[in-house]
Amino acid sequence: MAKADRNQVLRQLPLVVGGLAGVLLLFNRLLTPELTQSQARSDALGVILSAVLILTGLLWQQVQARSPDAVELIGEEGFELAPSLPDAVRTELAWASHLLLTNTATRSIVVWYQGKVLLRRGILGTNPEVKPGEILQRVLSKQKPVYLVNLTLYPGRIEFDFIPENTQGVICQPIGKDGVLILGANAPRSYTKQDETWIAGIADKLEVSLSYYLNDVAPAEI
Template identity: 70%
Template sequence: MAKSDPNSILRLIPFAVGGLAGTLLLVNRLLTVSLTPAQARSDVVGIIACAVLILTGLIWQQVQPRLPDSVELVGTETFALDRTLPEALQTELAWASHLLLTNTVTRSLLVWHDGEILLRRGILPEQAVVKHGVILQRVLDKHQPVYLVALAVYPGKIEFDYLPENTQGVICQPMGEKGVLILGANAPRSYTRQDEQWIGAIADKLAYTISQMKIGE
């Protein structure tokens, strides 16, 4: 179920206060038999204050960013790490995935390399096989990330059956020549440009570590 924007009520406060104050000014004016110059000046100030509050409410509606609606992903909390990997690589995979899951909107994460799943972590379904589909192949061929900002509208979403069925956004980040870091979010259009740059840096670090491990074998 989608979560409502927690700031929606705050945006209505200037409207409510401005409208209430304006109504009270009008009632006070109607009930005043004899209007003095001081009262007239205070009415003018009150009207200006009400107008400013209402204008502030309009500006908040236009300027303040609304958080994308998020959902509860369907799946179970998972942490499946390939225990045949060198211990140093296991540690780095665990560290990198923890950073991404706790500091970005990522809720599901897979590290895929040369046809093998090195790590599955986060909210995930039972399906543990990564399909080598069109989108994954495109990432490997072009060595460029693919960000599906709203997965539900893409026909290629069937390729990602190893992610929760209601995943809202996906990033496929190249990780060296043969690897891909796959991230799933619980809200559409939720990754920022800074998030994308950071994800790219972490993927490059993992790719370097994997290449060094292979050299040492």
């Protein structure tokens, strides 16, 4: 059974148990020829417990968020690095992308730096080139990440033709002033605040390495 199905069963369990208990108490009362004081007290307690279970079930239906529906991204899985990259940069990009793919909802990764695509990994889009549109330009100019929680709702999604066309959520994280780390997820609203903080830390680490090996700038102390 899928995780979403298990959560649905758990949300409905108090309703089912509370309703069943209430029905059994009713039948027990109807089939009892003579009601004693002790049974009356037991019935009253049972009714209260059944009501609490039903109320809990109703609250769970409203309060507990349903897991976002994931889709299977359209495209082929792959791992591409730009040619002629130093071995240290290749290792750094491989390490960072592996962590993101295995520890977050990320299914597609693109690293764009100094006008070039340095890495594509995960489910690949059909277009291997990145031409920064309005959203990526804003990320670069303001040096602040953009998280599109549900990409299908944004008209600007057309600029993300370099990731799978049915990508559900996108994070664009600046890599200094020269690059962007673009992450695509297969479900909307799938990144947590902790994920966003961690992604920002990885992007900062990439900035140090890329600026050092590609620009001959000494890395800052971390």
